[in-house]
Every structure is written in C-alpha cells, then in structure tokens.
Amino acid sequence: MSIEMTLQRTPDTSARSLAESAARRDPRAEPTVVRYAIITLAVGFLSIFVVLPLVVVFVEAFGKGIAAYFSALADPEAWSAIRLTLGVAAVSVGTNLVFGLAAAWAIAKFDFPGKTFLITLIDLPFSVSPVISGLVFVLLFGAQGFFGPWLQAHDLQILFAFPGIALATIFVTFPFVARALIPLMQEQGTQEEEAAISLGASGLQTFFRVTLPNIKWGVLYGVLLCNARAMGEFGAVSVVSGHVRGETNTMPLLVEILYNEYQMVASFAIASLLAMLALITLIAKTILERNIDGDMPHDD
Amino acid sequence: MSVLAPRRSTLPGFGLTMGLTLTWLSLIVLIPLAGLFVRSTDLSLVQFWDIVTSRRTLSALKISFGLSFAAACVNLVMGTIVVWALVRYRFPGRRLFDAIVDVPFALPTAVAGVALTALFAQKGWLGAPLAAAGIKVAFTPLGIFIAMIFIGIPFVVRTVQPVLIDLDPEIEEAAASLGASRWHIVTKVILPSLTPALLTGFALAFARAVGEYGSVIFIAGNLPNVSEIAPLLIVIRLSEFRYADATAIAVVMLVVAFVIIFAVNRLQRWAQAQAST
Known part of the structure; x- marks a missing residue:
C-alpha cells in the first residue's frame, strides 16, 4: 500500500466515529479526568509545535x-x-x-x-x-x-x-x-x-x-x-x-x-x-x- | 517488451506509457542515485572507513540518528495521544486541530526553521521563559530535537488514524462485557491492534528526521561535534570540494534509508495480515 498517500490523505473522522461514540458511549469511554487530560495534552502539544510557529511567521513579518x-x-x-x-x-x-x-x-x-x-x-x-x-x-x-x-x-x-x-x-x-x-x-x-x-x-x-x-x-x-x-x-x-x-x-x-x-x-x-x-x-x-x-x- | 507484456487487458498504450515511465524514472531517479554509489567506489574500503569513522563524521551521524530516534519516540507517544483525542473525543476546534496536523508536511522547511528559531531564541515567546528556567533551546542539540519533533508530527498521527477509526467496536464491547477494566482493554486489546501502524509511523518519522535539513539548521547552532547534523556536514564537505567525503556520508545515510523502507514494507504487510484475520 502507499505509505505517503495514507499519510497525506486525511481520513474523514467526523461522521462515522461521531455516530458510533454517541450510540455506544458506555463501554468505550474513559473516565472524565483521563479524557480531559488527553484532550489538554493533544491540544497543548499541537498549539506549541504547530500553531505558534505559524503565528510567529506573520507576527515577525509585520513586526515593523x-x-x-x-x-x-x-x-x-x-x-x-x-x-x-x-x-x-x-x-x-x-x-x-x-x-x-x-x-x-x-x-x-x-x-x-x-x-x-x-x-x-x-x-x-x-x-x-x-x-x-x-x-x-x-x-x-x-x-x-x-x-x-x-x-x-x-x-x-x-x-x-x-x-x-x-x-x-x-x-x-x-x-x-x-x-x-x-x-x-x-x-x-x-x-x-x-x-x-x-x-x-x-x-x-x-x-x-x-x-x-x-x-x-x-x-x-x-x-x-x-x-x-x-x-x-x-x-x-x-x-x-x-x-x-x-x-x-x-x-x-x-x-x-x-x-x-x-x-x-x-x-x-x-x-x-x-x-x-x-x-x-x-x-x-x-x-x-x-x-x-x-x-x-x-x-x- | 515481451517480458512485460500485459496479461489480460485489451486497452492500448501499455508500451508507450511503460516506456515513458521507465525512461523518465531512470533518467531522473535511478541513474543519479546509481551515480552516487559508483562515485563511492572511487574510494578504497580503507579510505571509506576512515572518512566514516573520523571524529567529526561520527559525531554528526550520532547526532542525526540519536536525536532522530529520540524525536520519533516523542512523536510516537504524543502522536498516539493526539490521534486518540481526534478520533475518540469531541471538543471545540477538533476539526481545525485535525487539519493542522498536516502543517509540518505543507510548510516549507526553511520557513519552519526560521519560525522555530524565532520562537525558541533567548528573546522568543517560548525561549524567554525557558531561558529564565535555565534551559537553552536554540543553538543547542535540544533545538535540533525540537525541530525534529516538529517535522515528525504528521507521520504517527496519519498512519494510526485510519486504523483506529476502522477498529471494530465489538471487540472492545466484548472485552468490557467479559469484565475487563478500561485500562486493560486499552493496553491489551486496542494498542496491540494499533502496533503495526504505530511502528510504521515511528519508522517514517525517524527516517524523515534523519534526512531533514531545512527546519533543523537554523535552530541547530551547527557547532562541529556538538550540534552539527549529518546532512549539514555533507553540504559543508561539498562547499570544500571534498566530494569523496560528501559521497561517503551520503552512502551511509542512503543505506540506512533503504533499510527503513524495507522495514516499513514489512510492517505494512504485517498490518494487512493482521487486518485480514
């Protein structure tokens, strides 16, 4: 199978997993504390490593x-x-x-x-x-x-x-x-x-x-x-x-x-x-x- | 042409398109790459060994491979967490965060390099608080590590994401109905079925970091034996017209890259075999 293509093609996560998680919440859900910790880590990591570098480019470019x-x-x-x-x-x-x-x-x-x-x-x-x-x-x-x-x-x-x-x-x-x-x-x-x-x-x-x-x-x-x-x-x-x-x-x-x-x-x-x-x-x-x-x- | 003759298609154009493909592939990719290996045979085995084991080359290779491995480990852990959050949970901005995972693929490496350096320099947004805590990132090996984490982010996420989405929920439900704890289900049921994808993502992130040049050299400091990566040493040797040295280092890196492709192909086959059982 193509490695680069699976990488570059963003799978459509929205519809299916939404319906699934709504239908069977119980057996597949982690405790609330764990859930929040994972979301915070993921969002924090992406913000620091991806969002900030993008923002800094424009701030520096318009700095003067x-x-x-x-x-x-x-x-x-x-x-x-x-x-x-x-x-x-x-x-x-x-x-x-x-x-x-x-x-x-x-x-x-x-x-x-x-x-x-x-x-x-x-x-x-x-x-x-x-x-x-x-x-x-x-x-x-x-x-x-x-x-x-x-x-x-x-x-x-x-x-x-x-x-x-x-x-x-x-x-x-x-x-x-x-x-x-x-x-x-x-x-x-x-x-x-x-x-x-x-x-x-x-x-x-x-x-x-x-x-x-x-x-x-x-x-x-x-x-x-x-x-x-x-x-x-x-x-x-x-x-x-x-x-x-x-x-x-x-x-x-x-x-x-x-x-x-x-x-x-x-x-x-x-x-x-x-x-x-x-x-x-x-x-x-x-x-x-x-x-x-x-x-x-x-x-x- | 007879060897390559198509078996059952009645469509025209096989000879023409295959001929074009093989010619172009040879001219652009195969002959130039073969040239590198032919060139390296100008060196005797002893000369080759001396170049590759000289202190500066060995340091550069150690820095490139060692830090790439460490960065790929971070990508493995953080990538799993990101993928889990994106696939299993709903939170505001989820689709946006899903989309920006690809930024390290799309952003030109030189732009990533200057942006990360500005961010982690002593007066930068993140560099200043880190410096106050006594941690210097820019122009140290730690800076290389940070840049390598950046470029590796999409690999683990994008290889694991489709597998986690397609994971059959019934397996988890069955395990839960048999009384397994959630922790047990995640570590004993879910993670094992993600293993081939996780390892593939890890290998791809590692391979990318080893060869990476643009996003690393700005933040690296580039001090020989301390913070000089192997691709930069190739560029330096070229600028000194020491072609033999550049070629020898390149051959070592290419051989490792080919070993990784082979391993990834194996992993993909393993993943397919596991998916079909």
Whole structure:
C-alpha cells in the first residue's frame, strides 16, 4: 500500500466515529479526568509545535508595520526569487504530471510482474534526504562530475543555474502525481475504458473522454501537493543553486540569506508568502479529498 | 517488451506509457542515485572507513540518528495521544486541530526553521521563559530535537488514524462485557491492534528526521561535534570540494534509508495480515 498517500490523505473522522461514540458511549469511554487530560495534552502539544510557529511567521513579518512588509516584498531580489520559484514549479509540475499520468496508466490499467517493485522505485525520492537529492546532481554535472568536463567543453551550464534547480526539484517531487493517481485508477478498474475501445474509440479519445473525467480531482490533488513541495523545497535546491544573488535564489533560499543578514522583516515577509501557500494548499487538499472520495467506487 | 507484456487487458498504450515511465524514472531517479554509489567506489574500503569513522563524521551521524530516534519516540507517544483525542473525543476546534496536523508536511522547511528559531531564541515567546528556567533551546542539540519533533508530527498521527477509526467496536464491547477494566482493554486489546501502524509511523518519522535539513539548521547552532547534523556536514564537505567525503556520508545515510523502507514494507504487510484475520 502507499505509505505517503495514507499519510497525506486525511481520513474523514467526523461522521462515522461521531455516530458510533454517541450510540455506544458506555463501554468505550474513559473516565472524565483521563479524557480531559488527553484532550489538554493533544491540544497543548499541537498549539506549541504547530500553531505558534505559524503565528510567529506573520507576527515577525509585520513586526515593523505593513509598509515595511510591502517594501520588503517589492525588493527586486524578492521579485527575482518569486519569478524563479514560479518558473521552477511550473517546469516540475508539468514534467511530473506527464510522467505521473503515464506511470499511473501503465501500473493501474495493466498487470505485469514486478509492479510492486516499480511502485517502490517511484516512491524512492520520498526517502532520500533533500541534501542527497541535490548531491547526486552535483556528482553528475559538477566540475568534478561525470559530465562536468563535457559540459564545460560545450559551454553548457546546468549546475548553479535554472536547469540544475529544476532537475533537483523534479527529483524531490517525482512521486506526487503518480502516487495520487495509482490507487484511484486501480479502484476504478478498466471496464469503462474497455467499453469505449470496443465501441470503436481510439486510445487518446478513451483517455480524454473516459479516464480523465474520472480522475480529474486526483490529478488536481497530485498537482497541488507537487506544486507545494516544488515551491518550498530547500535542501536539494540549496545544494545545486550556487546562491547567485538576484539569479539563482528561490524564495526559500532567499528566506535563509536575508535571515543570516539579520534582515528579519524581509526574511519573514518572504516566509509569510510561503506560509500562506502552505495554508491554501491544506485547505484545497481537504476539499479535493472529499471530491476524490466521491470518485472512488464503493462496495456498499 | 515481451517480458512485460500485459496479461489480460485489451486497452492500448501499455508500451508507450511503460516506456515513458521507465525512461523518465531512470533518467531522473535511478541513474543519479546509481551515480552516487559508483562515485563511492572511487574510494578504497580503507579510505571509506576512515572518512566514516573520523571524529567529526561520527559525531554528526550520532547526532542525526540519536536525536532522530529520540524525536520519533516523542512523536510516537504524543502522536498516539493526539490521534486518540481526534478520533475518540469531541471538543471545540477538533476539526481545525485535525487539519493542522498536516502543517509540518505543507510548510516549507526553511520557513519552519526560521519560525522555530524565532520562537525558541533567548528573546522568543517560548525561549524567554525557558531561558529564565535555565534551559537553552536554540543553538543547542535540544533545538535540533525540537525541530525534529516538529517535522515528525504528521507521520504517527496519519498512519494510526485510519486504523483506529476502522477498529471494530465489538471487540472492545466484548472485552468490557467479559469484565475487563478500561485500562486493560486499552493496553491489551486496542494498542496491540494499533502496533503495526504505530511502528510504521515511528519508522517514517525517524527516517524523515534523519534526512531533514531545512527546519533543523537554523535552530541547530551547527557547532562541529556538538550540534552539527549529518546532512549539514555533507553540504559543508561539498562547499570544500571534498566530494569523496560528501559521497561517503551520503552512502551511509542512503543505506540506512533503504533499510527503513524495507522495514516499513514489512510492517505494512504485517498490518494487512493482521487486518485480514
């Protein structure tokens, strides 16, 4: 089963467990004191470790007033970072979308030996440290790397430039779309597509008219998570970026640079944009999960 | 292609999509990762051993693995408490707290890093009262520990949550009707059926913390042998152009990561076997 997906899909706890606990309160209830202690611990833990860090980002960003916040965001360096981040995210999401659709089609619609192993390989980037995800591309394309001398001879720059940053980001976001689609398409089976083919539809017609409408929320879900990670990636990008000011700094890298220069308002202003991206992603994710559950065929 | 030929589907496009998948997977993931291992064979076994057992590397590995293990233990206990509260109890703001469990997944690591540092610095909201009590968090190993707890929060909660929701209430009722105390039911009936999920969440939180970079380096202090994590040492070795050192440390970390994937796959199979009995 997919580990990351079970992690990322928030189960709908509300309706079922509410009804259950109301129906049979007695045998499954702890003493009131214990109940309050557990709720207090859970709420306290999440407040300190999750709510406070989120709040502090915005308080620090607006610490010197709204004018200081917006002048920090209007800085040319900030704009160049935002543009680079958007560009890298567009390329990563685009390529991984095509790959994810192809992989999900092959894996979900056909039987072949080694399928589980293939899924494990697709998941691999999730378990590699971000720093190592950057390192592998330094070893390939760096001056001392496998292709370094060849690239230099042909005057091609991959590392410390857009292609390197994009490659590292594609690597870390590699599994998202495929992992969002494989379980959904496996559940939906192949009957509808087979019917379309037998009625004379071409492969592409079948995909665009039959498959795609069934999986559109899943596609959006994968794109959403892929995009959030692409825009927020730090470790892998940090290793391959070279930190050229105004050129190869993405938004997370600029947060670090400004922070190390004690430009707190500027650093937290950029950070607040990324925090907003995270919050919007979480809200959209919750809505999409509900729609995907509607697309899942249910037995009962 | 004949080996991979689909067995019973009449749908088109297998060759094309499988070809695309394998090509892209090889180019982006497999060849770059293989490159790392090929590169490490430039080193003799003795050289590799010397790098990995040098004082600074060994300290960094100990700090990364040791603190990750401790943080995953905290996540295991607190994650169980959070999951229990979210699934079994009603309280105001429950749905909101359920949603924010995912924040450590969604928040870019650099943002988490600067936010935690601001919070736990000597003049920070939590750092100031802690400093008054004589506890220094930011720029010490304790800071690393805190950051690792933060990034590990969703793993235990999200792996255990669906299992606890699907747990058959009749088992608990049967145990209660046979006269078992509530404490007995929780420890002897419920927790054992959650064990595979708990261990999976623990392993995932541990693996994530070991490789974590962005949310840790700001709060860590990064003092060699004291508060320097292994991923940071890789970055430092790269900036010194000591590629061999960086590669050797990376190989050790990757091998451990692969062992954890293997263990998690086993745990998942165990969980499925247990669910079907």
